[in-house]
Amino acid sequence: MIYAALTNTTLILILNYFTNFFTCFGAIFVLVVNMVILESTIVFSIKKQNRYILLYALLLLIGMIPFYLLGEGWGVWIDDYKPRFSPIFLIYVIAFQAGFVVIPIISTSLKIYTNFETKTLKKKWRYYFIGTLGAITVPYLIWVSNYVFRDDFRLIVGIYALSILLWTNLMYYGIGFKLKQ
Numbered sequence: 001m002i003y004a005a006l007t008n009t010t011l012i013l014i015l016n017y018f019t020n021f022f023t024c025f026g027a028i029f030v031l032v033v034n035m036v037i038l039e040s041t042i043v044f045s046i047k048k049q050n051r052y053i054l055l056y057a058l059l060l061l062i063g064m065i066p067f068y069l070l071g072e073g074w075g076v077w078i079d080d081y082k083p084r085f086s087p088i089f090l091i092y093v094i095a096f097q098a099g100f101v102v103i104p105i106i107s108t109s110l111k112i113y114t115n116f117e118t119k120t121l122k123k124k125w126r127y128y129f130i131g132t133l134g135a136i137t138v139p140y141l142i143w144v145s146n147y148v149f150r151d152d153f154r155l156i157v158g159i160y161a162l163s164i165l166l167w168t169n170l171m172y173y174g175i176g177f178k179l180k181q
Helices: 009-043 048-069 087-115 117-146 150-163 164-176
Strands: 076-079 084-086
Touching: 009 048, 009 076, 009 084, 009 087, 009 117, 048 087, 076 150, 084 087, 084 117, 087 117, 117 150
Parallel strands: none
Antiparallel strands: 076 084
């Protein structure tokens, strides 16, 4: 519904490209936080962090462009002033996000969890992990709704997307909120 007032399909397509890019791009920072916690800033230096983020951004940027140029049936196109995904693009974006970010986030989170010795830290980390998993589901459902292309499903996903407030609060409570002694 972001594009509801727009009728220029090229503009809608460009805005959708950036929406999908930044939706995918944001998750890399969760992975970087996990890597810093797991390996410390000495091993996973700021230079290494920036290199990892930049490489991910370039792969994502270059990887998505062809799908927006291919158009109807093969990539992303505008139908009734709403973005629509082909099955190929849906598989690409889900596989890319899962392979480069989601699976490493789950892996590093579990390693961090098993390294904690106190029950308090483990409990806080569970909140963070549940929040992370919940937040990851929101873009996946949005991408699926762009493929399914049904207004009732879009409405359900839009309502579910409000849960991002819960997921981010769990993440904050897990690692952002100060531990009390």
